[in-house]
Every structure is written in C-alpha cells, then in structure tokens.
Amino acid sequence: MAPLVWLVTGCSSGFGNQFVHSILARGDRVVATARDLSKIQHLNQLGVPTFQLDITDSQAFINATISKVLAEYGRIDVLINNAAYIAIGTWEDxxxxxxxxxxxxxxFGTIKVTKALLPHFRERKKGTMVFISSLSGWIGHAGCSAYAGSKFALEGIVEGLHAETAHLGLKTLLIEPGRFRTNLLSSSSMKSRPSDIPEYAERSRAQMEGLAGEDQNQPGDPVKLVEIVLDLVRGEGVAQGMEVPFRLPLGVDCYTDVKEKCEATLATLETWKNVTRSTDIETQK
Known part of the structure; x- marks a missing residue:
C-alpha cells in the first residue's frame, strides 16, 4: 500500500498523540493539529508538520487552515476527528x-472540520473519515448528560454522513471507546461543576472523587485502540480479510454495556410489540 496522508485533530495528548506515533510507525505521513500549537511543536522533531487548529473557530478559519494543509501537502487520505472534552455536572448545575x-x-467543531475536507474527498472520490465517539454515545450516565448528549448527537450525524457519502467512494468509521487511559478525566481536560444543591451534593461529591481516582487507572490501553483503528483504515492486522464495520465499540466495558443495552432494547420491543405496532391509522373497510 502506498503511504497514506493523515490529518488528526486534538494531538496534544491521549489518542491524538498516540495516533501520530502509530501512523509514523506504519510508514505513513501525518499532519498533527491542536488548539494550542505550543503543545505539539515537539512533534516537528519527528518530521511531523503541525498546524494550529481550534475546532471551535469559524468555518471560514477552519476552511483556510485545511486549504493551507492541502496546498502544502497535496492531499489528505484520512481524517481523524479526535478533539473533544468531557463536561461533568447535573442538568441543574x-x-x-x-x-x-x-x-x-x-x-459542531467536528462538523466544521469534516465539512472543510469533504469537497477534497468528494472530488478525489476517495477518503476515510474516522470519528472518535464514546460508550457515552450509547449510554447516558448520571452527571454526564452533556457529554453523552454530544456523543449521541455525533452518532446520529455521522450515521447520516455515512449514508450520504458511501456512494461517492468515501469510507466512514465510528469508533466507540469505553474507559481508556487518556487525559480525558484529568483536571486540565475535564470541566466539572460540583453541585451545591442538597439533593445532588453527596452524589456529586462521590462522582468527583470517583473520577479523580479513575484518572490514569482506566483499563483500556490507548495504544491498542489506535493500532486497531489503523488496521481498520489500512485493511491490515485484525481487519485483514474482514468487512470493516461502520460502527465499532472498543473496550471490555464497552462490549458489556452495549450488549446489555441492546439485549434490553430487544426485550422491550418484544414485550411491547403489540402496543408498538398498534399505532397505524385504521383503514376503513
């Protein structure tokens, strides 16, 4: 396979940083981006071009940045939409x-970056778009409603994108990590609102303590997840000879929780089948 050119968002830590190193190890080329350019400039020593890209900037600014990347490097074969953070707090807080x-x-940041590259992919009739979702795209946990809502939304819009662009020769992958040892829960990344509302305060305190204790103790290995994603994109390793799925949960906890939710949903559909199917307008005989 000829070397691919990848563009990755959110490269200052976690999955994004690992993607850069793993892509290079496969012999491909990678363009690294981050909101704070100073946090990824060390990658220049590896021969990795770096660009400042805050995905919350305007569509015009993001378009200009992507145009600059394309002008300098000719093409992008794979987009990794990785930049994200988690907000913790109750609805009321x-x-x-x-x-x-x-x-x-x-x-919306993910939408803007993808929109900026879609014309390039469409004109070439090739390109792979990878979206890093979450177990929270399946399950809304207490205190994580905003994050889960954003990931549920991401799941829907990416599924629609897949349906819109598959006939153009474009590939879309939706990756759903469980709990992986990244900086997602670190104090520098997580934005939390501890509750002082009496009815929520104790549970909020316990959640904050639990998340602090889980930080850097999550069971998932980011290296293994990234290597699997590279296999899926390149058709190697675990993906060799396999039909690559559009959506793939990764992590033991993700497998267990998603399976449980699917089984519970199927059980509900069966139990309430007659009610569910009773809502059509009655035809007159």
Missing amino acids: LSYEDWLAQFDTNV
Whole structure:
C-alpha cells in the first residue's frame, strides 16, 4: 500500500498523540493539529508538520487552515476527528453556556472540520473519515448528560454522513471507546461543576472523587485502540480479510454495556410489540 496522508485533530495528548506515533510507525505521513500549537511543536522533531487548529473557530478559519494543509501537502487520505472534552455536572448545575461549549467542541467543531475536507474527498472520490465517539454515545450516565448528549448527537450525524457519502467512494468509521487511559478525566481536560444543591451534593461529591481516582487507572490501553483503528483504515492486522464495520465499540466495558443495552432494547420491543405496532391509522373497510 502506498503511504497514506493523515490529518488528526486534538494531538496534544491521549489518542491524538498516540495516533501520530502509530501512523509514523506504519510508514505513513501525518499532519498533527491542536488548539494550542505550543503543545505539539515537539512533534516537528519527528518530521511531523503541525498546524494550529481550534475546532471551535469559524468555518471560514477552519476552511483556510485545511486549504493551507492541502496546498502544502497535496492531499489528505484520512481524517481523524479526535478533539473533544468531557463536561461533568447535573442538568441543574450546568449552565446553558456549559451545554453550548460541550456541543460546540464535540459536535459542531467536528462538523466544521469534516465539512472543510469533504469537497477534497468528494472530488478525489476517495477518503476515510474516522470519528472518535464514546460508550457515552450509547449510554447516558448520571452527571454526564452533556457529554453523552454530544456523543449521541455525533452518532446520529455521522450515521447520516455515512449514508450520504458511501456512494461517492468515501469510507466512514465510528469508533466507540469505553474507559481508556487518556487525559480525558484529568483536571486540565475535564470541566466539572460540583453541585451545591442538597439533593445532588453527596452524589456529586462521590462522582468527583470517583473520577479523580479513575484518572490514569482506566483499563483500556490507548495504544491498542489506535493500532486497531489503523488496521481498520489500512485493511491490515485484525481487519485483514474482514468487512470493516461502520460502527465499532472498543473496550471490555464497552462490549458489556452495549450488549446489555441492546439485549434490553430487544426485550422491550418484544414485550411491547403489540402496543408498538398498534399505532397505524385504521383503514376503513
């Protein structure tokens, strides 16, 4: 296979940083981006071009950045939409601005970066778009409603994108990690609103302590996830000879929880089948 050119968002840490190193190890080329360019400039020593890209900027600014990348490097074969963060807090404790900020990064920022590259992919009739979703795209946990909402939204819009662009020769992958040892829960990445509302305060305190204890103790290995994604894109390793799925949960916890939700949903559909199917307008005889 000829070397691919990848563009990755959110490369300052976690999955994004690992993608850069794993892509290079496969012999491909990668363009690394981050909101704060100073946090990824060390990648220049590896021969990796770096660009400042805040995905919450305007569509015009993002378009200009992508155009600059294409002008300098000729093409992009694979887009990894990785940049995201998690907001923690109850519905009552999170402000409207907190909700807007969560969706601005996790949903609308992802839309803008993808829109900026879609004409390039469409004109070439090839390209792969990878979206890093989450177990929270399946399950809304208490105190994580904003994050889950953003990931549920991402799941729907990416599924629609897949349906719109598959006939153009474009590939779409939706990756759903469980709990992986990234910086997602670190104090520098997570934005939390501890509750002082009496009915929520104790549970909020316990959640904050639990998340702090889980940080850097998650069971998932980011290296293994990234290597699987590269296999899926390149048709190697675990993907060799396999039909690559559009959506793939990754992580033992993700497998267990998604399976449980699917089974519960099927059980509900069967139990309530007659009611569910009773809503059509009666035809007159």
